Amino acid sequence: MYWLLIFIVIICFHVSTSTLTSNSSAGRVKYLPGFQGPLPFYLETGYVGVGENEDVQLFYYFIQSESDPDNDPVMLWLSGGPGCSSISGLLFEIGPIEFGDEHYNGSLPTLVSRPNSWTKMASIIFLDLPVGTGFSYARTARASYSTDNQLCDHAYEFMRKWFESHPEFVSNPFYLGGDSYAGLPVTMITSLISDGNEVGNKPYINLKGYVLGNPLTFPEEDNYAIRFANGMGLISDELYKSLFHTCHGEYRLEYINTSNIECCQNLELYQKCIYGIQRANVLEPYCGDHEQFLFLPTQKLPKEQQYLSTSECRVIDTYELVYYWIPEAMLALHIRKVCIFLVYRIISLLTHATTTQGTVTEWKRCNHNLNYTITVYDVKPYHQKLSMKGYRSLIYSGDHDMIIPHQSTLAWVKDLNYSVIDQWRSWKHNGQIAGYTESYSNMMTFATVKGGGHTAPEYKPEECLVMFKRWISYQPL
Incomplete structure (x- = not known):
């Protein structure tokens, strides 16, 4: 087995010298470990270089809408933290695949289709941001440090470059989305894109609004x-x-x-x-x-x-499955650092260590040890600014979340002081109350998800899909 370790190190050297010369790369993924057969949707993964000398390399998962990708909205999705990989949104919240519900037995976790994926009616880019999150990395020590403002600049630069390399989507309606801590940067990024459009930055991004779940705001x-x-x-x-x-x-x-x-x-x-x-x-x-x-x-x-x-x-029965799955999936996902993980994988096999030993060192679902400085604590002024410009917004909260209670979210929504156009009422799914909602003259809709937590789609996926589908289609909840 030791000869295999030496062989992989040699291969790694050749792979690293070839892949790291490119600052932008993307490739389609047709198969994933643990999923039976070819993927029934279009998945693309890749890196986009941003920042000074493109020393920040941002990793993304792009999934085309399963309905009408030529015309359906495109949405950029950020997970919270800061430092939680966007794989959280993909596998645990709104993406088209999830882990099977059978008890984990030590083998490769099973992936199955999620019937309540938001990609049923929108193309979604799941982005690992800020730098150091998920598979996004810095090529220099200086580039590994970031702030809220730099995060937003990186996201805006990412989207402009992504649309340049995917011009077929530039005219589609564009939204931003995220949950938890992402409530801060998503609002700021939306404002950046709006300002960039107004001063004539190219490509013009067809910005329509934003979606926030259980969002940190003030x-x-x-x-x-x-x-x-x-x-x-x-x-x-x-x-x-x-x-x-x-x-x-x-x-x-x-x-x-x-x-x-x-x-x-x-x-x-x-x-x-x-x-x-x-x-x-x-x-x-x-x-x-x-x-x-x-x-x-x-x-x-x-x-x-x-x-x-x-x-x-x-946490144990669901979240930790990803640590068993990631080492097996990185080749398929086109991860540049795959050789490092393979070396750890072989070492763990040689030493009979657990399969997560190396992966925890190199990849975390939520990295709370980022070189990151929080610089913005209140984004209510950004919501006010975007409201004045007429952008749509959906703000939703799982009503059993104690981390960011729905009362606090409703408080700042009310504090924007826009008149109510659809008074507080229940919204239903299959004849049952799924939550409560209120809409305002600034094109903002607030909704609770009955029984939802932090974050709501993890607990009430079917109800959240119905909520999103109605809103994105300009229908009342």
Whole structure:
């Protein structure tokens, strides 16, 4: 087996010297490990170089609409974090494939078609962003550092170059989408594209609007977790009232005066009440803070309280499957660093180590150790600006998400102060209430997804598909 390791190292040298000379590359993927037969949709993966000297190499998955790709909308999708690979959106939320639901037995995970994919009516580009996320990488140490603003610049440059290499899609309606932390950059990127169109940047991008799920938007968002907890019966009315009066409506730890003993005591009682609650979806078994999309200050628990064992954990039973699948899929996905992973794979086989040993070192679904600086904390002004320009927007929230509660999202939507044109009402699917919605004169639609968590399509895929299909087709929910 050692001779095989040496052979792959030699092959890697030749592959790296040939592939890394190209700053842009793309190729169709017809087969994926774990999926039986050829893919029933068009999948393309590739890299696009952006930034100074194109030292940032962004990796993407592009899936053509399964209906009418010549005319259907094109959407750029970003996952949250920052640092969560767009494979999260592809495999766990809105893409056309997902892992099978059988119990994992140590072999290659099985992939199956997802009947509720948003690619049924839109072409979607799933982009690994910022640099250091997923398979996107930097060619220099300097390029490995980024900020919110650089992320947005990179995304805009990516889209212009992508449309230049895919001119057949440049006239299609274009939307941006994302969830969780992506609520910040998606709004800013939409504004960048709009400004670029106005000054005559080429190619002209046929921008129509944006879609945001459970989006981070403004600093006061986590204050609403207290209100959510009370509304869900997780804390008593008495504690809620006491918290409000003693903390004066501010529950973020960094803004609380430690001399306010009553507030601190009430917050301690609050933390005890919510201990054991899975904040991504309060209805699900508690799995600790492992692989959460977003960590908010008031929601952190002591280390010794971060994990509880459970036999029904979405994190363990679903998310971790991707770590077993990725090493087998990288050749098919045209990953440039595939040789590094192959070496780790062989070493793990030689040493009888687990298959995730090397992959965790090189690839993480959510990389929370990025060289990344948060520079923007409030994008409400961007929403206001885009509203004034008449862009459409769909803002939706799983109503059982405690990470970014739907009350906080509705609060900033209301704060934009546009008149209501379709008052608060239920929206239905198959004769059942699927959530509640309200629409405004700025062409913004807010919707809750009943029973959804963080993020909603993971928990209610069929309902979210119906919601998206109606909205993208200009129909009322």
